[in-house]
Amino acid sequence: MDQTCLCIAVRKASRRMTTVYDDALAPVGINLAQYSLLKKIRRMAPVSLTDLGAAMDLDRSTIGRNVKVLDRMGLTQAITGKDHREATVELSETGQGVLTTAIPLWERAQEQINTRLGADKVAQLEQLLAEL
């Protein structure tokens, strides 16, 4: 008997669900990870990479690299503060526009999942995941 591995199940679900959101966001040229990062930056801006990492539960270096991509896309910009160690970032105007456009697309993906699973099960799932 093959014991199911919760971790593998979660990873698989993660991949699949990410694809749904990525597809939904494709028209604006960003993926879910970038969307998530943009939203966080908007909320926290101006924010250091370290703080972003802590808030998103991601390694600082990961944030650094991902922000670099957003920078290259012109969606974010660095701000120079007093502490010359910090790389503080905020959304560019383009970034704000993209995020605004992206939100309804993201909501559509949310609805897609809600429809497929049912709102109560989604809530249940969120609850369980939060306990991990």
Add this chain to the structure above:
Amino acid sequence: MDQTCLCIAVRKASRRMTTVYDDALAPVGINLAQYSLLKKIRRMAPVSLTDLGAAMDLDRSTIGRNVKVLDRMGLTQAITGKDHREATVELSETGQGVLTTAIPLWERAQEQINTRLGADKVAQLEQLLAEL
């Protein structure tokens, strides 16, 4: 109000849980993704990369690259069949040994999650994830 994004929650859970399993498996020098792949190869061997990909819900090229790593580690080996297009793989003896050693470690990680969440909630979670 910040609507929680199920996808982001799943991704976060995936990262965190993967770390737990990766740490548990570290003593044998493999991570969860590799463990999962080795187990699948053992069950299906000799198996083509395409079939592995289908079984694991992963892109074929991803399987190819991941198997290459296992190959380099000496855990798997290629078998030449009649169809010269296929890259059929199976576990090496070392790979079998590593997998055998890894299983108890993996089980410990399973237990860790079970303890933290409770068996019933784990079952619930698996159920919900399967519906995605």
Add this chain to the structure above:
DNA sequence: CTCACACGCGGGCATATACCCGTATCTATG
């Protein structure tokens, strides 16, 4: 004021993952 230590990052290294294209091989049709 200085210097040791803490802090914030970038870059190196490695894996995981996906998509696309080109090549090699097989197969089935004419």
Add this chain to the structure above:
DNA sequence: CATAGATACGGGTATATGCCCGCGTGTGAG
């Protein structure tokens, strides 16, 4: 049998992610 179309991969390209190391910057203890 010859060739068009289907298959199976490998490699290129790009992102996401983590860990570790080294460098530059801040800061507080003496």
